[in-house]
Amino acid sequence: xxELFFKSNFSSHQTMADQALFGYTEVPPTAPPLVQASVVNTxxxxxxxxxxxxxxxxxxxxxxxxxxxxxGLAQLLAEExxxxxxxxxxxxNSGSTGALDGNLVEPGPGGTYTFRPASRWDEICALxxxxxxxxLVTGIPCEFMLLNCTAxxxxxxxxxxxxxxxxxRSTGASDADQIASLKRMxxxxxxxxxxxxxxxxxEIHQRIKHEFQDLIRxxxxxxxxxxxxxxxxxxxxGQSSAQDQAEMxxxxxxxxxxxxxxxxxxxxxxxxxxxxxxxxxxxxxxLPLDILDDMRGEAKEIADAGNGWFAYTPLLHRIREAGTxxxxxxxxxxRRLTHVEVKKLVQLLCDSPKPLPTxxxxxxxxxxxxxxRSRPVFDxxxxxxxxxxxxxxxxxxLGVGGCSIM
Numbered sequence: 577x578x579e580l581f582f583k584s585n586f587s588s589h590q591t592m593a594d595q596a597l598f599g600y601t602e603v604p605p606t607a608p609p610l611v612q613a614s615v616v617n618t619x620x621x622x623x624x625x626x627x628x629x630x631x632x633x634x635x636x637x638x639x640x641x642x643x644x645x646x647x648g649l650a651q652l653l654a655e656e657x658x659x660x661x662x663x664x665x666x667x668x669n670s671g672s673t674g675a676l677d678g679n680l681v682e683p684g685p686g687g688t689y690t691f692r693p694a695s696r697w698d699e700i701c702a703l704x705x706x707x708x709x710x711x712l713v714t715g716i717p718c719e720f721m722l723l724n725c726t727a728x729x730x731x732x733x734x735x736x737x738x739x740x741x742x743x744x745r746s747t748g749a750s751d752a753d754q755i756a757s758l759k760r761m762x763x764x765x766x767x768x769x770x771x772x773x774x775x776x777x778x779e780i781h782q783r784i785k786h787e788f789q790d791l792i793r794x795x796x797x798x799x800x801x802x803x804x805x806x807x808x809x810x811x812x813x814g815q816s817s818a819q820d821q822a823e824m825x826x827x828x829x830x831x832x833x834x835x836x837x838x839x840x841x842x843x844x845x846x847x848x849x850x851x852x853x854x855x856x857x858x859x860x861x862x863l864p865l866d867i868l869d870d871m872r873g874e875a876k877e878i879a880d881a882g883n884g885w886f887a888y889t890p891l892l893h894r895i896r897e898a899g900t901x902x903x904x905x906x907x908x909x910x911r912r913l914t915h916v917e918v919k920k921l922v923q924l925l926c927d928s929p930k931p932l933p934t935x936x937x938x939x940x941x942x943x944x945x946x947x948x949r950s951r952p953v954f955d956x957x958x959x960x961x962x963x964x965x966x967x968x969x970x971x972x973x974l975g976v977g978g979c980s981i982m
Contacts, residue, residue: 632658632715639714645891646927656901661796662788663711663718663898666776667704667762668804668844670723671814673697674767675805678844679870681890688961689890689954691872696805696844699870701762703803703842707898708743708758712751717744720758723776723804724769734779737761771816773808774824781831797836799899805845807853821853825861838864840899846873866906868897874909875957882912885969886925887955887962918973925964926950936974943970 633654640650678699680692694702704720711718721740728739736742741758745751777800784798791798807816808824831837841854858867868874874896875888896905904917904924913921919939923932927950932942944967952961971977 635715643710643713643891645895646925648927649924652924653895653900653902657714657716659795659797659901660716660799660899661791661794662784663707663716663799663801664780664784665704665707665718665720665801665803666723666773666780667700667720668723668771668773668802668806669697669700669765669767670769670771670806671767672771672806673700673844675845677846679872681871686961687952687954689956691959695767697767699844700803703897704758704762705755706894707801708755709751710894710898712743712745712754715745717742717746719743720761721776721780722761722765723771723773724765726765726768734783770811770814771804771806771809772811773802773804774820774827775811777824777827777831781827781835784835784837792835795836797838797901799838799840800831801840801842801897801899803842803844805843805847805850807850825857828857828863828865829861832863838899838901839866840897841865841867842897843867843869866896866899868893871956872959875955877909879957881909883908883973884957884966885918885973886921886965887953888957889953889955893956913973915974918970922965922970936976940967940971940974940976943967 636657637650637654640653641647645653673696676693676695678694678696680694680698680702682690682692684690708718708720719740719742721734725739728735734740737757738761741754741761743754743758747754780800784792788798808820809816810820813820828839832839841858843851843854845851854867857863858865869877871888871890871893874893878884878888892905896908900906904913904921907913907917915936919932919934919936922939922943926932926943926946928946932946933939943965947963947965947967950964953964954960955962
């Protein structure tokens with residue numbers, strides 16, 4: 577059965593590298609197959625029709641603007657994300673997500689937000705609801721899948737409504753009814769069980785391959801967003817072994833090699849071992865992968881990377897959580913932006929009807945007037961309303977006025 581998931585040309589050296597990465601060098605002959613044949617989904621291909629590029633751009637841009645995204649950024653995201661045909665969210669509801677060290681972000685008066693302590697599962701559920709609404713407005717079909725379902729045994733296939741909910745405005749169902757369906761599934765499945773991420777990833781692999789054939793034929797991408805607080809385990813153990821960790825890496829690598837899939841891992845924990853494991857996956861494996869913390873954690877990482885001169889808003893965080901083809905947004909927490917990238921990001925965030933000058937000193941001079949006309953926004957790092965960029969911070973980032981960040 578492993579041949580079902582690991583093609584002969586995929587492999588031996590990559591598999592050995594993944595095993596060595598986590599200190600695991602050999603799969604015991606008695607190890608069970610990673611997915612039993614009975615759980616491979618055999619449902620007919622889902623009718624998710626790929627939109628024309630122009631339809632997609634127009635719908636995404638209109639939705640982004642409706643949600644409050646600045647016009648320039650909305651246009652860029654619409655052009656880049658028109659290549660996304662589906663977003664899939666794998667929601668970790670293992671027993672550890674009952675821990676009470678999660679965070680909820682709640683809107684307040686005048687554009688402000690407050691942070692409230694909650695369970696990790698509450699945080700994951702809030703993320704799912706927010707992203708369901710986001711994708712409905714932008715017109716991108718999405719699915720939300722449970723890691724563990726109360727009513728499912730290991731030998732049964734994934735079933736819509738029980739194990740996952742498909743949300744798509746083009747189906748004709750009302751937004752409210754679709755959100756209610758998702759809430760029912762989440763309410764019926766609280767924290768329980770272990771963390772069989774690898775098995776679920778392989779099931780998702782087969783579902784994409786067999787149920788979303790039109791998207792693949794049209795060369796559209798699928799974003800898989802893994803919302804988790806822990807390292808992978810087998811379906812029968814609560815302990816994550818080196819073998820479990822290597823097998824998850826193999827499953828993710830094969831998924832992205834075999835199909836047009838990009839990955840986002842949204843961590844809902846501050847556990848050092850878990851964060852270190854996923855950072856190692858990101859650093860040492862060549863995968864189309866972005867790893868994100870919660871909003872305050874990401875704001876701090878962006879500032880630590882040398883890009884703390886702009887307000888990191890809930891909108892920016894949701895865009896990055898959802899997964900985007902816009903590479904500039906991927907770079908924010910990876911390295912200091914170049915002068916060209918700084919000016920491009922400012923231009924996207926300022927919502928100015930005309931382009932700002934390209935020369936650094938003239939750019940900064942024009943920016944001062946733009947800031948004066950702009951409304952304040954909420955910044956996750958400071959926890960307060962402020963200008964969309966810090967004027968002196970931009971000057972330092974561009975080396976204008978004798979200030980330069982090296």
